Amino acid sequence: MQFIQPDINIDFIGKRFIGFSISATLILISLLSLLLHGGPKYGIDFAGGTLIQIKFNNPTTVDTIKDALKPVGIIGASIQQYGETANNEYLVRADIAYKKLEGLSEKVEQALIQAVSDGSEIIDSGQSSEETTASSETSDPTPTTQTVSQELEAEQPEQKTLPAEVRRIEMVGPQVGKDLREKALLAMFFALLFITIYISGRFEFKWVVSAAMAGGLMGGVYLIKSVGISMPFLIVFALILAMILFWCLKLQYAMGAITALIHDVMITVGIFSIFDKEFTLPIIAALLTIIGYSLNDTIIVFDRIRENSRKLTRDTFDIVINNSINETLSRTILTSLTTLIVVLTLFLFGGGIIHDFSFAMIIGVLIGTYSSIFVASPILLLWRLHK
Amino acid sequence: MKNISPRTIIILLVLFGSLLYVLPSFHIDVWPHKKINLGLDLQGGMHLVLEVEAEKAVESTIERMGNDLRREMKTNHIKFADLQRHAFQLHLKVLGNESIDKFNQVLDDEFQEFRIASRKQDGDQLSMILDLPESDVAEIKKKAAEQALETIRNRIDEFGVSEPDIRRQGERRILVQLPGVKDPRRAKDLIGKTALLEFKLVDDKHSVEEAIKGKTPLGTEILYQVVENRQTRRMSKTPYLVEKRTTLTGEYLTDARVNIDSQYNEPYVSIKFDKKGARLFERITESNVQRRLAIVLDNKIHSAPVIQERISGGEARITGSFTHEEAHDLAIVLRAGALPAPVHILEERTVGPSLGKDSIRKGIASMVIGGIMVIIFMVIYYRVAGLIADLALALNIILIAAGLAGFQATLTLPGIAGIILTIGMAVDANVLIFERIREELRVGKSPLAAVDAGYNKATLTILDANVTTLIAAVVLFQFGTGPVKGFAVTLCLGVIASLFTALIVSRQIFDSLLINRQLRSLSI
Numbered sequence: 087m088q089f090i091q092p093d094i095n096i097d098f099i100g101k102r103f104i105g106f107s108i109s110a111t112l113i114l115i116s117l118l119s120l121l122l123h124g125g126p127k128y129g130i131d132f133a134g135g136t137l138i139q140i141k142f143n144n145p146t147t148v149d150t151i152k153d154a155l156k157p158v159g160i161i162g163a164s165i166q167q168y169g170e171t172a173n174n175e176y177l178v179r180a181d182i183a184y185k186k187l188e189g190l191s192e193k194v195e196q197a198l199i200q201a202v203s204d205g206s207e208i209i210d211s212g213q214s215s216e217e218t219t220a221s222s223e224t225s226d227p228t229p230t231t232q233t234v235s236q237e238l239e240a241e242q243p244e245q246k247t248l249p250a251e252v253r254r255i256e257m258v259g260p261q262v263g264k265d266l267r268e269k270a271l272l273a274m275f276f277a278l279l280f281i282t283i284y285i286s287g288r289f290e291f292k293w294v295v296s297a298a299m300a301g302g303l304m305g306g307v308y309l310i311k312s313v314g315i316s317m318p319f320l321i322v323f324a325l326i327l328a329m330i331l332f333w334c335l336k337l338q339y340a341m342g343a344i345t346a347l348i349h350d351v352m353i354t355v356g357i358f359s360i361f362d363k364e365f366t367l368p369i370i371a372a373l374l375t376i377i378g379y380s381l382n383d384t385i386i387v388f389d390r391i392r393e394n395s396r397k398l399t400r401d402t403f404d405i406v407i408n409n410s411i412n413e414t415l416s417r418t419i420l421t422s423l424t425t426l427i428v429v430l431t432l433f434l435f436g437g438g439i440i441h442d443f444s445f446a447m448i449i450g451v452l453i454g455t456y457s458s459i460f461v462a463s464p465i466l467l468l469w470r471l472h473k
Numbered sequence: 474m475k476n477i478s479p480r481t482i483i484i485l486l487v488l489f490g491s492l493l494y495v496l497p498s499f500h501i502d503v504w505p506h507k508k509i510n511l512g513l514d515l516q517g518g519m520h521l522v523l524e525v526e527a528e529k530a531v532e533s534t535i536e537r538m539g540n541d542l543r544r545e546m547k548t549n550h551i552k553f554a555d556l557q558r559h560a561f562q563l564h565l566k567v568l569g570n571e572s573i574d575k576f577n578q579v580l581d582d583e584f585q586e587f588r589i590a591s592r593k594q595d596g597d598q599l600s601m602i603l604d605l606p607e608s609d610v611a612e613i614k615k616k617a618a619e620q621a622l623e624t625i626r627n628r629i630d631e632f633g634v635s636e637p638d639i640r641r642q643g644e645r646r647i648l649v650q651l652p653g654v655k656d657p658r659r660a661k662d663l664i665g666k667t668a669l670l671e672f673k674l675v676d677d678k679h680s681v682e683e684a685i686k687g688k689t690p691l692g693t694e695i696l697y698q699v700v701e702n703r704q705t706r707r708m709s710k711t712p713y714l715v716e717k718r719t720t721l722t723g724e725y726l727t728d729a730r731v732n733i734d735s736q737y738n739e740p741y742v743s744i745k746f747d748k749k750g751a752r753l754f755e756r757i758t759e760s761n762v763q764r765r766l767a768i769v770l771d772n773k774i775h776s777a778p779v780i781q782e783r784i785s786g787g788e789a790r791i792t793g794s795f796t797h798e799e800a801h802d803l804a805i806v807l808r809a810g811a812l813p814a815p816v817h818i819l820e821e822r823t824v825g826p827s828l829g830k831d832s833i834r835k836g837i838a839s840m841v842i843g844g845i846m847v848i849i850f851m852v853i854y855y856r857v858a859g860l861i862a863d864l865a866l867a868l869n870i871i872l873i874a875a876g877l878a879g880f881q882a883t884l885t886l887p888g889i890a891g892i893i894l895t896i897g898m899a900v901d902a903n904v905l906i907f908e909r910i911r912e913e914l915r916v917g918k919s920p921l922a923a924v925d926a927g928y929n930k931a932t933l934t935i936l937d938a939n940v941t942t943l944i945a946a947v948v949l950f951q952f953g954t955g956p957v958k959g960f961a962v963t964l965c966l967g968v969i970a971s972l973f974t975a976l977i978v979s980r981q982i983f984d985s986l987l988i989n990r991q992l993r994s995l996s997i
Contacts (some may be wrong), residue, residue, distance in 0.1 A: 087856045091575040092915055139828070253828040256656075257821040262522060273952035280944045288937055368887050371949060371960045374896060378964075380943035382898070389934040403494060417901075417908045424904070425897035428823065428843035432893055435842060438833035439514070440890050447894070 090416040098459055099408040099467070107459030109349055116356020129366035130256055132270070134263035135180055138194055139254035142174040151176060154197045169438055175253070179260050199250045268317045272307075275321050277374060278347060279303060279328070281381060282340045287308050289339040289392055296340060299331050317327050338466050346462035350380045351452045354378045357449050363442055372446035379425070380454030383418060384462040391463065407463050415459075422455040478752075480981050487973070488868065491875030507878045512885030512959050515833050517826030518652040519660060522817040523625075525645045529563055530617035530814035531610055538586070539563050539713055545583055551575050557825045561610065562590060565597040617813040618645045625649065625664055625816075627809035632663055632802075646819065657823045667771050667815045668806035670723030672757070673715040675765035676778050681714045686784055692717050696767065698774040700794060713774050715767050720757045722811075727748025729807035731800045734792070740800035741792040744807060751787025759783040770803075775941065836889035843893050844870075848898055857996035861982045862903035865974035872970035873963060884967075885959030895967030898942070902975030906931045907997055920995040921987045928980055935975060939968050 098105075111420065120126065144382075148165045155163055155178070163180040176270050178194065279300040286296035307324050311317070332341035350372055358365065390410035395403065429451060433444035498509045513520050536558050542565075546553055552572045556565040563700070567576045576599070582586065586609065591601040604612075625647060626639050638650040654660050655668045679690045689695065698711045746754055750778065757766070758780050765962040768791050769778040848866065873892055879885055910927035918926065940956035943965060950961035986992050 092912070101947040136733035213885070241639045251825060251827065252823075253825040255821060255823040257818070259819040262820045269952050273948050277945045277948040279831045280948065281941055284941060284944060367953075367957050368890075368960070371887055371953070374945050374949050375891075375960075375964070375978075379898070381941045382901070385938045385941060386934055388938060393930075413912075414908075417904050420854070420908075421898075421901040424847050424900045425894070427846050427850065428893045428897040431839045431843035431846065432890060435835060436831055436890070439832060439886055440836075443887065443890055 088416070089419060092416075094412050094415060095409075096412060097408060098411050098414075099404045099464060102460065102464035105464065109353075109457070110463055111430050112353050112356070113349065116352050116359065119356050119359040123362070126355060126359060127362060127364050128263070129364035129369075130179065130258050130263070131367045132267040132365060134258050134260035136194070137207070137254070138178045138252060139168060140176055140178065140198055140250055140252050142176070142250045144249065145174055146176070148176070151178065151198060155194060158194055158197045172245070180271070187227030188385070198444040199252075259293050266367065268311075270367070271317050271321050272375070274351070274374065275307065275361075276304065277322065277377060278325075278344055281347075281377075282328070282332075282344060285343050285385070285388075286340045288336045289388060290337065292337060294334075295335055296337055299328075299335060299337075303328055303331075336469065338469050339388055342462040342465035343381060343388070345465055346384055346454075346457040347377050347380055347459050349457050350376055350450060353453050354446055354449045359448065361445075363445070366442070368440065368443045369446055372443045372450065375447065376454055379451060380457060383421075383454055383458035386417065387411055387458050387463055390469075391466070404467055407466060411459055411463055418455060418458070422451055425451050478981070478984075480977060481985075483496070484978055484981060487872070491871050492977050494518070494875035494878040495871055496790045498874065500568070507881060509874065509877045510881060510883045511829075511833075512621035512883045512888065513652055513822070513829075514824050515829045515836075515884065516653055516884045517824050517829040519657045519824075520649065520822040521649040521651075521661070521664065521818055522642065522820035523621075523647045523649065524819050525618045525621045525647065525812075526815045526817065527614035527617045527645050528561075528814075531605075531613050532558065532815075534613050534748055535561060535563060535605065536845065538584070542579075542584060545579055546576065549575050549579055551579065561604055563587075563601075563603040565601050565603075567601065570597045572824050573597070573599045599792070614645065618647070620813045621816060622647050624674060624809050624812050628805055629660075631805045631809060632660060653826070659802065661668060661818070661821075663802050663806060665816055668727070668807050668809075669771055670807060670906045671719045672721040672754075673717075673719055673767045673769055673770040674757075674761060675767050676714045677764065679714055681712050684714050685712060690987055696769060696772060698776050698777070712775075713767055713777060715769070715774075720766075721746075721750065721753050723807060724811070725753065726807055726810075726813065729804045731797075731804050739792070740797050741790050742795075742804050742807065743790045743876055746787035746789075748787070751785070752875070754787055754789065755783060755785045757915075763867070806869060832886050833889075836886060836893075840893050840896070844896050847896055851903075852899060855997055858907050858910075858983075861979050862900060862907070864982065865903060865979045866896060866899055868978055869895070869967070869970045869974045872973065873966045875880075875965040875971070877963070880962075882962040883959050884963070887960035888963040891960045891967060894973070895964065895971065899967065899971035899974065902931075902935045902939075902971050903979060905935055906975065906979070910997055914995065914997070920992065922985060923995070924980075924983050928976070932976060935972065939972055943968050 148167070151165050152163075163178055168175040168177045178198075180194075219380045283293070283296045283300050287293035303324055310320055322443075328344070329341065332338075332344070338470060354373060354376060358369070363369075387410060390413055391407055394406045394410050394413075399406070401409070426448065429444050429447040432440060433448060436444055494507060495505055519952045539556060539558055542563070543556055552568040553576070554568060554604070556563070558564075568574050573594075584603075586605065588606045590604045591600075592602075622639065622641055626637075629637050629639060629649070629651065634651045634654050636652060638648070638652075640648050642648045645986040649664060651657075651660055673696075676690065676693045679693070679697070684690065684693070684695055693714050694717050695712050696715055698713060700709050700711070702709065725746045726744055727747045727750075730732050730743050731738050731740055732743050762780050762782060765777045765779050768775045770791075775791055778792075780947045789802070844866070848863045851862050851866075853859070853863065870892065873895065876882070877888075905929055909931045910923050913923035913926045914920070946964040946968065950958055950965065953961050987995070
């Protein structure tokens with residue numbers, strides 16, 4: 087079986103300006119959406135706040151939950167139904183940066199459980215609310231407390247009548263959120279620089295030049311970081327500087343690859359912003375995987391370009407590039423397909439927590455495949471045409 | 474097969490070894506006994522990041538030294554005034570030339586730790602500001618963090634959580650991971666409690682009401698006793714006027730146990746002092762009969778019994794309307810000792826066990842579905858060669874599982890996502906090779922030559938592509954915490970495993986098919 091005929095010859099390079107304009111439009115839309123939304127929407131990992139996932143035994147409404155939260159002092163919380171309606175599962179998120187978040191989750195938990203137990207007729211509310219205070223399951227049987235734990239075990243069966251179950255609590259203090267945000271940005275930046283060294287070394291034998299450049303950039307970022315400048319600006323500035331350096335040092339393969347990667351990440355971030363999805367730690371993991379994946383694609387095309395340009399041909403460099411893209415096209419499509427199959431199953435069957443992760447991956451695989459053909463390879467031509 | 478190549482032996486050894494590592498995770502107990510660790514998000518549990526308020530430890534050290542200084546000056550009859558602590562400094566005034574001389578003597582002889590921050594003499598009045606050198610302050614802070622870690626570890630050990638992970642993170646943060654903890658709220662209370670036990674005498678001479686209005690007599694303070702009525706769940710607060718001076722603290726405790734009061738059938742905590750504490754306790758009770766002694770825990774009064782007689786033997790009991798577990802937990806924190814400084818929670822992630830099970834079920838379901846779809850696709854597209862790739866894929870998953878168990882890495886939900894992603898990407902290496910072989914076949918090479926050329930040309934590409942993915946994964950591992958780290962681990966393992974299966978295993982299968990079985994044509 088074959089999807090792509092061996093003698094296929096699509097003029098990708100000739101259409102590169104169409105590609106460039108599509109990419110430019112997508113990036114512009116992404117930036118615009120980011121601007122309109124006031125930057126990326128951070129999840130509690132990065133913004134700080136409290137998230138509680140709670141599952142009720144009986145149907146409840148968002149309003150009931152809202153009312154229950156008022157006495158605790160949470161008014162601006164966002165409450166979302168989670169999963170299917172029949173599950174009665176809700177996500178409560180309070181993103182106000184409380185000075186002290188301690189004890190907050192307990193209060194919310196208690197208020198919610200109490201609210202539904204008061205309302206439900208099946209359960210004797212007095213009894214159930216008492217259980218919430220003494221929600222004891224076990225006690226370790228140290229000699230002194232053996233009698234105690236035995237008594238507790240006897241009480242256990244009643245536990246099942248709890249009207250709601252708190253399935254997940256996440257609380258991140260604002261300082262930790264900021265730390266995680268900076269670490270995530272640094273991680274992406276460092277990953278890009280290490281990859282630069284490897285590509286320049288492997289494809290152009292410019293190990294020393296690229297290592298010196300990357301080392302200088304890393305050192306610079308570290309130095310300026312200690313001065314206390316805003317991290318996102320610093321990274322953006324460093325990336326622009328890196329691009330200029332690539333140009334001057336003629337690290338063309340690195341430039342092609344990194345441009346494609348930045349392109350992929352920006353568009354994925356933009357689409358996330360358009361769909362109003364939150365950035366959490368797993369999403370950063372997804373972005374880094376997209377970097378790895380897109381690079382994988384790009385390198386396979388580059389590899390073919392390197393191989394073909396060593397052959398003795400009279401073809402010009404743009405034809406060599408175009409042939410290489412066509413020769414690897416079958417593989418590019420196939421791998422994207424198999425990866426898409428698994429990411430789609432993750433998206434459909436993987437459950438709520440990795441839903442956004444797989445969504446990011448789907449976008450990333452599609453964009454990554456596109457960018458290795460229409461962004462990374464044509465950039466190699468920039469130098470040749472200027473000569 | 475007549476001749477078994479060394480490559481086959483290596484493959485079989487790796488397969489056998491990884492099976493050994495995988496089996497324990499499926500309840501088949503064989504030698505290495507290493508199971509795959511499930512992350513907190515999969516098995517449920519609690520993840521906490523605490524920050525030690527180390528400044529408080531410095532403050533209390535300086536406070537204590539100030540008290541020592543005060544006592545020393547009193548015994549030496551030095552006249553002084555306004556001895557007070559401001560942040561990390563001690564301010565005081567020494568009055569009279571004679572006193573100043575004696576003070577200098579005392580300061581040089583007994584308090585060499587102090588650094589003189591400022592010294593102003595105005596006639597016969599000396600104003601001093603004392604503090605500690607930076608290195609000492611740093612040392613106290615460091616000790617506070619270390620000691621807090623140790624105390625928390627003791628408390629958790631006594632609480633009984635299997636395989637807790639407690640470690641320092643940075644200078645003053647403590648990471649606590651409690652997998653499978655049943656009652657997260659209770660565990661959190663236990664960890665976060667400073668558990669500073671103090672005994673203070675109640676001031677019965679002045680009225681509490683007056684004091685609340687703002688006329689607190691010198692050397693006293695107002696503390697509250699908070700009691701929750703368990704029937705009505707109402708809180709009641711009772712104010713007490715107590716002397717600021719602490720007569721005795723929990724540092725002299727040797728033991729604390731839960732007992733049941735036979736009369737009221739209520740639990741109480743009985744505590745035991747060491748020799749010095751017992752002597753102190755005896756002296757206090759002796760000289761304050763008929764006064765009330767407040768038992769204060771973290772600035773809250775637990776009870777304030779009237780001292781009926783001198784108590785010797787160094788045993789006392791803390792009563793209060795405890796539940797069984799409250800008493801039990803109180804005994805634990807008292808035994809493990811007080812935290813040197815308060816801690817507060819910076820980050821908390823708690824996953825209930827049912828959600829964890831859900832996640833595993835869904836993760837494995839999508840792994841199976843995705844895997845089967847890819848396997849079917851490969852067979853349809855590449856026929857026999859597709860089967861070879863599928864074999865390599867299956868081995869790949871076994872290798873990752875074995876790697877997880879072998880390195881005792883933690884499998885998290887993003888980790889499962891990583892494995893699923895690897896399924897997609899592991900096929901990539903095979904696809905690259907197969908496409909190359911097809912190209913070579915098209916040029917008219919024999920199957921054997923085509924396979925050989927295909928592998929030779931694809932190897933470098935595969936290496937380049939995988940090394941870059943590995944770079945991203947390693948960076949992810951370096952920066953990642955918890956779930957993200959788990960993802961990076963499976964990604965790394967996946968890359969290495971797919972290099973092995975694609976370049977060595979599937980190659981060997983091709984070779985044995987073509988050479989040993991003398992196949993003429995290749996179904997690819």
